[in-house]
Amino acid sequence: MLTGDRPTGPLHLGHYAGSLRTRVALQNVHDQTILIADLQALTDNSGRPLDVRRNVLEVALDYLAVGIDPSVTTIALQSAIPELSELTLLYLDLVTLARLERNPTVRSEIELRGFDRDIPAGFLAYPVSQAADITGFRATLVPVGEDQLPMIEQTNEIVRRLASLAGHEVVPECRALLSTTPRLPGVDGRKASKSLGNAIALSASPDEIRDKVHAMFTDPAHVRVSDPGRVEGNVVFAYLDAFDSRHGEVENLKQQYRNGGLGDVALKRRLDEVLQALLEPIRARRALLAGDPGAVLAIIRSGSRRARSGAASVLSDVRDVFCLNDFG
Numbered sequence: 001m002l003t004g005d006r007p008t009g010p011l012h013l014g015h016y017a018g019s020l021r022t023r024v025a026l027q028n029v030h031d032q033t034i035l036i037a038d039l040q041a042l043t044d045n046s047g048r049p050l051d052v053r054r055n056v057l058e059v060a061l062d063y064l065a066v067g068i069d070p071s072v073t074t075i076a077l078q079s080a081i082p083e084l085s086e087l088t089l090l091y092l093d094l095v096t097l098a099r100l101e102r103n104p105t106v107r108s109e110i111e112l113r114g115f116d117r118d119i120p121a122g123f124l125a126y127p128v129s130q131a132a133d134i135t136g137f138r139a140t141l142v143p144v145g146e147d148q149l150p151m152i153e154q155t156n157e158i159v160r161r162l163a164s165l166a167g168h169e170v171v172p173e174c175r176a177l178l179s180t181t182p183r184l185p186g187v188d189g190r191k192a193s194k195s196l197g198n199a200i201a202l203s204a205s206p207d208e209i210r211d212k213v214h215a216m217f218t219d220p221a222h223v224r225v226s227d228p229g230r231v232e233g234n235v236v237f238a239y240l241d242a243f244d245s246r247h248g249e250v251e252n253l254k255q256q257y258r259n260g261g262l263g264d265v266a267l268k269r270r271l272d273e274v275l276q277a278l279l280e281p282i283r284a285r286r287a288l289l290a291g292d293p294g295a296v297l298a299i300i301r302s303g304s305r306r307a308r309s310g311a312a313s314v315l316s317d318v319r320d321v322f323c324l325n326d327f328g
């Protein structure tokens with residue numbers, strides 16, 4: 001099982017609900033690798049290498065703080081595994097430019113970033129590098145969100161083309177393990193994003209959490225406590241559904257809110273308590289680890305070393321297909 005994250009900023013509650021929680025739960029069941037995809041982050045952040053470098057450590061801290069255990073999960077850094085880059089270069093020969101331009105996720109990202117015609121070539125090709133990530137670990141299971149399905153499809157196309165070239169399977173096909181929790185909205189009800197500042201970071205302080213909960217979008221028509229309120233599209237309920245384990249009580253609150261008689265202030269107070277309780281131990285663990293960056297670097301180094309030996313064996317098999325193994 002392989003997952004990855006671009007180190008472009010601190011991880012937030014959306015990552016926790018959609019993915020991190022699952023990784024913690026599954027790490028004792030599956031052979032799991034988590035890749036910090038710094039090369040992928042650089043494809044659209046080449047002007048900010050120091051930011052990417054800094055965020056590698058932040059993301060690793062987030063992993064460890066939520067309970068990813070480096071003795072069972074391999075935490076690896078993409079740029080520390082050069083075999084992945086050589087795999088990418090070879091896979092690029094199996095993909096057409098037209099195919100790269102058709103990837104719907106990349107298309108919408110290009111639009112979002114306003115690249116217009118000035119698309120960094122590495123950015124257009126990052127799904128190929130992601131195919132190298134996935135196959136470089138012979139991963140068959142990739143827990144991701146829906147936006148990553150086109151990457152899985154493109155990976156399997158490469159896997160099949162490689163097999164037909166070789167006349168036998170070289171690396172296995174993979175499938176996505178889609179998260180069952182719906183995507184967590186930002187506090188304003190829009191898609192959670194770093195640039196909008198509408199997400200709650202796992203490292204948020206108690207005050208930040210309180211302020212963000214206070215600012216959450218509820219139901220603009222729910223003016224007086226006695227007014228009936230809407231639960232659908234209400235951000236507070238989306239977060240309670242994701243993080244309040246007392247599901248029966250949350251259902252009762254929804255009923256009460258719909259009928260009228262439950263105010264936003266009381267509702268937000270409950271969510272604040274739930275999130276403070278969730279994030280307090282994570283923040284404490286994070287602070288402890290942040291005090292020893294050398295230990296975190298050592299974890300990344302040893303994970304990357306372990307990951308490298310697997311990727312080297314895959315690369316050797318792929319070099320064989322291209323008749324490249326005779327010369328060294």
Ligand code: TRP
Pocket residue numbers: 002003004005006035037040130133134142144148
């Ligand atoms: N593209 C993924 C994202 O934006 C990150 C990623 C890089 C990834 N390599 C991966 C995800 C390999 C799954 C498998 O979140």
